[in-house]
Amino acid sequence: SLRQTRRALARPPYETSNAPAANGVIFYALGNTLPGVTTNNSTNAAVTNNPFSYPTTGISTPKRPNADFFAALRTGASASGTTRFESEMLAPLFPTVVPAVVPVPDMLWKSQPTEGYIMGFAKRADERPLDSATVTITNLNTGSTRTTVTDGGGFYGGVKLTPGQYLVKAILNFETVYSCIANVSAGTVTTANLQPDITAPEITLTANPNRIFPPNGQSVTVTLSGGGSDTCSGLASVSYVVIDEYGTTLNIPARTLSGNSDSWTDSLIVEASRRGDDSDGRLYRVTATIMDAAGNTSTATADIVIQHDRGNR
Known part of the structure; x- marks a missing residue:
C-alpha cells in the first residue's frame, strides 16, 4: 500500500x-x-x-x-x-x-581503433566441426603468431590483432584445416572460416637460355626461374624432373618454399651437342612440381633445345 x-x-x-x-x-x-x-x-x-x-x-x-x-x-x-x-x-x-x-563519452577503442579482430569456424569437408583443435593465427606481414583452441562448435576467435594479412590453421590429431588469406582492419571483425585446402597452388617456370647454338659439345649453364603462389595453406616445396631425349641423367635438388608466394632460381648444366640426323635438335624438358602445405600440387614445364641450325629448329 x-x-x-x-x-x-x-x-x-x-x-x-x-x-x-x-x-x-x-x-x-x-x-x-x-x-x-x-x-x-x-x-x-x-x-x-x-x-x-x-x-x-x-x-x-x-x-x-x-x-x-x-x-x-x-x-x-x-x-x-x-x-x-x-x-x-x-x-x-x-x-x-x-x-x-x-553525452556519450568518447571511447578511443571505438572512435580511433588501432587493432582488429578475427573469428570463424573450423569444419571438416562434411561440415562437422573440429572440437578442441589447436588454432594458429599467423600475421603474414610480421610472422608473429597467436594460438587458441576451438570450442565444441568449431568456433575460434582472435582479439587485439595488428592490422594486416593473416593465415589461420587448425590442427586436431591428423586433421588440418586452413583459412585463405584474411585481411584484418582496425576496428572491424574479419570472418575467416577454416576448411580442408583442396585448391592447387600456381607455378610458373622459365629457362634462360632455352635455345642453344652452336651444338659444339660445350657445357652450358641454364638458369631456371620459378614462381609460385597459394592463397590458403601456403607453399611447401618445389621439385624437378629433367628428361634428356638422349637419355642422359640430370638432377636438380628439390627446395623448400614458404609463405603464400615465393620465387626462386636454380641452375642446370646441359651439353650443347646433338646427333647429326636429329633435324629438330636435342630436347631437354624440365618439369617442376610445386606443393602446398596441404599436399596439393601443380606442375610447369620449360623446354631447352640444342638447335640443329639457326632456322626454326
Whole structure:
C-alpha cells in the first residue's frame, strides 16, 4: 500500500531524525493485474470497510490494477488522475523525473581503433566441426603468431590483432584445416572460416637460355626461374624432373618454399651437342612440381633445345 511504502521509505509524515528518508525501494513478485481481473494474482485485493481508505476511512475499496499503484507512487492518484489515494498535501513518494540527455563519452577503442579482430569456424569437408583443435593465427606481414583452441562448435576467435594479412590453421590429431588469406582492419571483425585446402597452388617456370647454338659439345649453364603462389595453406616445396631425349641423367635438388608466394632460381648444366640426323635438335624438358602445405600440387614445364641450325629448329 502507499502507507506501507511511505513508512518503509521514512517519507512524510513518517520521517524522524533516527530514520532519515531512503532513496528508493525495490518491488518484486508483483502480479500481472489487469483492469477487471480479480483472481489468480496477489498484487492487491478488495478490502471491505478499509480503515485506510481516502478521503473517508471505513469505505470498501475495490481491487485495483498495477497501473494505479505505480501512478500513485508518483502522483498520489490513480492512473487516470480521477481518484486520489492520499492527501494532496503530501509530497509524491517519487516525484516525476525530467530526463536529461547525457553525452556519450568518447571511447578511443571505438572512435580511433588501432587493432582488429578475427573469428570463424573450423569444419571438416562434411561440415562437422573440429572440437578442441589447436588454432594458429599467423600475421603474414610480421610472422608473429597467436594460438587458441576451438570450442565444441568449431568456433575460434582472435582479439587485439595488428592490422594486416593473416593465415589461420587448425590442427586436431591428423586433421588440418586452413583459412585463405584474411585481411584484418582496425576496428572491424574479419570472418575467416577454416576448411580442408583442396585448391592447387600456381607455378610458373622459365629457362634462360632455352635455345642453344652452336651444338659444339660445350657445357652450358641454364638458369631456371620459378614462381609460385597459394592463397590458403601456403607453399611447401618445389621439385624437378629433367628428361634428356638422349637419355642422359640430370638432377636438380628439390627446395623448400614458404609463405603464400615465393620465387626462386636454380641452375642446370646441359651439353650443347646433338646427333647429326636429329633435324629438330636435342630436347631437354624440365618439369617442376610445386606443393602446398596441404599436399596439393601443380606442375610447369620449360623446354631447352640444342638447335640443329639457326632456322626454326
